[in-house]
Amino acid sequence: MGLGGKEVRHAAFANRHSPMPPIRGLNGCRDDQRAEISVFVTIEERRGWSVLHHSLAQMDAAYGRVRALEILLRDYVTDARFHYALYHDDRSSFHVICSALDVIGDTTMAIDAYLSLPDERDHGVLYLQLYGVLQALQIQQDAVQHILDTLKIQCATGSDDLRDIREIRNMATGHPAKRERNRKHNRLQSSHKISRPSLSQESFLLFSHFEDGKSPMEPIMVLGLIEKQEKAIAARMHGALVELRRREVEHRMKYRDKKLASLFPATIEYYFEKCYEGCRENDDNGRRTFAQMHAELLVDILGKFKDGLTERGLLPACDHIGQDIADVEYPLREFEKYLRGDTDNTLNAQSARIFVFFMQHHFRTLREYAEGFDREYMEDPPPVDTLP
Numbered sequence: 001m002g003l004g005g006k007e008v009r010h011a012a013f014a015n016r017h018s019p020m021p022p023i024r025g026l027n028g029c030r031d032d033q034r035a036e037i038s039v040f041v042t043i044e045e046r047r048g049w050s051v052l053h054h055s056l057a058q059m060d061a062a063y064g065r066v067r068a069l070e071i072l073l074r075d076y077v078t079d080a081r082f083h084y085a086l087y088h089d090d091r092s093s094f095h096v097i098c099s100a101l102d103v104i105g106d107t108t109m110a111i112d113a114y115l116s117l118p119d120e121r122d123h124g125v126l127y128l129q130l131y132g133v134l135q136a137l138q139i140q141q142d143a144v145q146h147i148l149d150t151l152k153i154q155c156a157t158g159s160d161d162l163r164d165i166r167e168i169r170n171m172a173t174g175h176p177a178k179r180e181r182n183r184k185h186n187r188l189q190s191s192h193k194i195s196r197p198s199l200s201q202e203s204f205l206l207f208s209h210f211e212d213g214k215s216p217m218e219p220i221m222v223l224g225l226i227e228k229q230e231k232a233i234a235a236r237m238h239g240a241l242v243e244l245r246r247r248e249v250e251h252r253m254k255y256r257d258k259k260l261a262s263l264f265p266a267t268i269e270y271y272f273e274k275c276y277e278g279c280r281e282n283d284d285n286g287r288r289t290f291a292q293m294h295a296e297l298l299v300d301i302l303g304k305f306k307d308g309l310t311e312r313g314l315l316p317a318c319d320h321i322g323q324d325i326a327d328v329e330y331p332l333r334e335f336e337k338y339l340r341g342d343t344d345n346t347l348n349a350q351s352a353r354i355f356v357f358f359m360q361h362h363f364r365t366l367r368e369y370a371e372g373f374d375r376e377y378m379e380d381p382p383p384v385d386t387l388p
Contacts, residue, residue, distance in 0.1 A: 084317030158232025
């Protein structure tokens with residue numbers, strides 16, 4: 001006999017909610033997996049990608065702790081700079097993390113579904129359900145560990161509980177007939193079986209026979225395993241989130257006093273005035289030579305801005321900014337050809353003025369990018385709530 005049927009399962013996990021509906025338009029999400037979380041999320045469109053500010057407590061209350069942490073971790077690894085560094089350096093690592101995050105969401109859905117199952121009396125169905133939920137617990141553990149290993153995060157929180165759950169899974173449904181001895185872990189060869197009359201969706205009795213002659217009988221509370229796993233998995237994912245935030249704070253602190261906007265001098269509009277003057281047909285006063293000098297200053301500003309973005313990992317991660325830079329590099333090169341009178345110059349006075357106008361507009365845009373990055377780097381990322 002079980003522990004009280006569906007009502008007990010629901011009472012034990014009263015804070016769990018129904019599966020999350022699809023989310024639309026958020027960066028790096030799966031449409032079939034994530035929720036319409038706009039009620040709990042402030043989305044600030046910045047440089048073409050979304051910065052999400054979540055309250056873990058609100059997310060936890062709405063969707064369950066593990067699912068909330070999965071969403072928060074996904075937002076970190078799909079940040080433009082983080083995403084590019086991970087994908088560019090080692091694509092296999094990128095795919096490991098993406099797959100692992102998907103698996104965490106998938107297994108959470110499977111475990112939630114198990115908790116919502118109607119009472120079942122058919123032993124064949126009960127065995128199938130038990131095999132499934134224990135396997136889902138192990139798959140979820142593996143997925144979290146893959147994320148920690150790939151991101152080089154050390155976290156031993158909950159190790160004992162997770163190890164116990166894996167042992168029960170291996171004995172009951174993984175390798176029940178012959179569990180091989182393992183001298184390294186001081187494990188004896190053993191055989192195990194589930195007491196069919198005791199099997200329910202809430203619990204079962206596990207009979208074991210070890211080569212040293214011991215034959216223990218252990219009651220296994222499935223709901224207890226699920227509850228322990230949720231706490232341990234959440235603690236590990238929370239630890240990963242805290243570490244990722246620490247790394248982000250460290251990165252921002254490194255460049256906080258190196259303002260990108262300072263690369264654009266207050267006199268830059270004067271540079272463009274001189275460039276406009278260099279577009280005149282009559283160059284009796286040496287205006288083109290003076291314009292050439294200021295065009296070279298613009299080239300220097302652009303180069304230092306690119307170097308600053310690259311040093312921070314923002315290029316080529318923010319590819320739209322890279323495109324904006326490329327869009328101004330070309331007219332700047334062509335304008336210099338015009339000022340020098342190169343044989344392959346294709347500009348005249350009128351088209352040169354158009355090019356200068358275009359460059360002036362784009363430099364203002366680039367300065368806005370720089371100011372935006374400076375503001376962001378002056379702030380720490382949103383704090384990670386402590387687990388309740």
